[in-house]
Amino acid sequence: MPILCFRASAFALGLCFMASAVPASAVTQITQPLTLDAALEWAQQYNPAVRAARLRVERLTGEAIHADVAVPSNPRVELEAGQRSGRLADTTDIGVRVSQELWIAGQGGLRQAAAESEAGAARSDYIFLQASVQARTRAAFLSRLAAQRAVETAQQVVEANDKLATYARKRLSAGAGTQLEANAAKLGQSRAQALLARARNRARQAGLALNDLLAVDPQRRLAVRGELGFAPLTLPSSDSLLTRSVERRTDLNAAAQRVVAAQKRLSLSRRQIIPNLTVFGFYRQEADGKGSGGEDITGGGIGFDVPILHRYEGERRVANAELGQALLEQDNLQREVRLQILAGMSDYDSASQQVAALNDAVLNAAQQTLDLTRRSFAAGQVAAPAITTAQNNLIAVRQDYLDALDALIAAGTDLERATGGLVVMQSAAHSSELNR
Numbered sequence: 001m002p003i004l005c006f007r008a009s010a011f012a013l014g015l016c017f018m019a020s021a022v023p024a025s026a027v028t029q030i031t032q033p034l035t036l037d038a039a040l041e042w043a044q045q046y047n048p049a050v051r052a053a054r055l056r057v058e059r060l061t062g063e064a065i066h067a068d069v070a071v072p073s074n075p076r077v078e079l080e081a082g083q084r085s086g087r088l089a090d091t092t093d094i095g096v097r098v099s100q101e102l103w104i105a106g107q108g109g110l111r112q113a114a115a116e117s118e119a120g121a122a123r124s125d126y127i128f129l130q131a132s133v134q135a136r137t138r139a140a141f142l143s144r145l146a147a148q149r150a151v152e153t154a155q156q157v158v159e160a161n162d163k164l165a166t167y168a169r170k171r172l173s174a175g176a177g178t179q180l181e182a183n184a185a186k187l188g189q190s191r192a193q194a195l196l197a198r199a200r201n202r203a204r205q206a207g208l209a210l211n212d213l214l215a216v217d218p219q220r221r222l223a224v225r226g227e228l229g230f231a232p233l234t235l236p237s238s239d240s241l242l243t244r245s246v247e248r249r250t251d252l253n254a255a256a257q258r259v260v261a262a263q264k265r266l267s268l269s270r271r272q273i274i275p276n277l278t279v280f281g282f283y284r285q286e287a288d289g290k291g292s293g294g295e296d297i298t299g300g301g302i303g304f305d306v307p308i309l310h311r312y313e314g315e316r317r318v319a320n321a322e323l324g325q326a327l328l329e330q331d332n333l334q335r336e337v338r339l340q341i342l343a344g345m346s347d348y349d350s351a352s353q354q355v356a357a358l359n360d361a362v363l364n365a366a367q368q369t370l371d372l373t374r375r376s377f378a379a380g381q382v383a384a385p386a387i388t389t390a391q392n393n394l395i396a397v398r399q400d401y402l403d404a405l406d407a408l409i410a411a412g413t414d415l416e417r418a419t420g421g422l423v424v425m426q427s428a429a430h431s432s433e434l435n436r
Contacts, residue, residue, distance in 0.1 A: 030216060033225040036141050039214060043137040046215045050133050053126040060119040067115035069108065072276060075100045084287055091287040091294060099280035099303075107276070110268040117261035124254035131250075131421035133213070138425070139413035140210040145228050146405045147199070147206035153363065153398050154199035158192040160367055161391065164374045165189040168387075171378075181377070184384040188391035195395065230408065231426055232352060233415075235345060241419065245341055248420040252337065255330040262323035269319040272312045275304040337418065344415035351411040354404035358397065366397040 031038050044050060078097040083090060103109075168185035171177030211218050235241060246252060279302050287294025373390035376382045412425030 030214065030222070033223040034141075035224075036138065036226050039141050039210070039224075040134050040137055042214050043133050044130055047133050047137070047213060048215055050126075050129060053122070053129045057119070057122045057126050060115070060122045064112070064115040064119040067112045070103075072101045072103060072108070086287075091292070093284065093286045094289075095282060095284035097280055097282040099278050101276050101278045104276050105271040105274045107268055107271050107274075110264045110271070114261045114264035114268065117257045117264065121254040121257035121261065124250040124257060128249060128251040128254065128420060132417050134421065135413045135417035137210075137213050138416065139409055140206070140213050141224065141226065142228070142409045142413070143406070144203070144206040144210050144224050145226050146402065146409060147203035148224075149228060149405070150199040150402050151196070151203050153402070154192070154196040156367060157394055157398060158189075158196050160370050160374075160394065161185070161189040161192040164370070164377075164387065164391075167374060167378060178384070181384045181387065184387045184391075188387065191391070191395060195398075228405065230355075230412070233348065233412070233423060233425060235348075235423065238342060238345060241345070241422075242338055242341055245419040245422055246334075246337060248422050249337055250420065252330075252333060255326070255333050259323070259326045259330055262319070262326040266316070266319040266323050269312060269315040272315060273307050275307060278303040340414070340418035344411060344418045347407070347411035348415050351404060351407035354400075355408050358401045358404045360401075363397055363401050366394045370394050 030042055076099045078095075078099070080093075080095040080097070082093040084093055165182075165185040165188070168177060168182045172179065172182045207221060208218050210224075211220060211222065214222075216222065236244075279300070281300040282298070284297040285294060286297065290296045370390040370393075373382060373386055377387060409425075412423075415423050416425065
């Protein structure tokens, strides 16, 4: 990268960071009720991990600018003066020396290339983190909606069981029912109330998780608005999705840039055995100088460290190990990306089939079955076991339905993260497709 372009891009990036580094507390309150799009936008600005990544990019960009220097250090100026005592008179010696250290064997270029590769890797990591946080925020938001749905369905279960328990008590008081029937109805009522308590706790936990991602005070209760209906994803073949996702995953590019940086540092460690040269020039007046009968001396020379005691063996071993670690991390990440995508496709296919099989209609049918059982019970057509069966069926179907929703949300957002944002699960009101 040309030095001028690098400095310009770094300056522009720094201005962007300064504009976005304002803490969340200094910004207007988050919009409520909160929509998914608003949550995603807020997270990109104020999520702690994203903000930390921006600061890391800024720091490494500064280090790259620092490494972009023509010489290892600034020129060194030395002044000296001395009193010369003689038999006839005292005189003064004065000297000036200017020295400059110079890069040798391309060490400056290697340092610069390594620093720029590290800064590039940080920028690529930042871009991927933005996509990852977007997927996590989407999952947290949808989980919050699913938790609200869990509370609503639990309240429906409570209402249905309350009606049944009330009727069973009335029958028992009238002498038309049995204690067994009343106990069965009461048991279902207690289970429904416990179900509602768990659902409310789940909603609170989902709210806390969303607040955490948005860097919002956990004591605040955010009102959210959205839909849980999802448009099905039309996924390409696994080979095509793998290829396109690998191209899109900027963390893979970051891993490659870290390998380049490690290679440059290894080359630098091998060249450190070649000492940099220090060139210098001097001017000296002895015995008050030529004008007073003394002498003026002008000269120059070179100097360098002699690599005898310190031969940089440790630096070479460290750099070699860092290169090996960077290569290992790159290989592991490439394998992990493919694993994430294949696992995500399988999970999404399974979860979407579960949600299709266990939809609102199935849940409503289970609740209707309990209502019909209550009517049959009132007509004397069924006994206590039928009540218990209908109660268990409603609770089980509700749980299966919520589990399927959770699985679909997790699979869709995991697939979004695995593909680097190439695949995004949208609500039914929007088209769900690959990002072009």
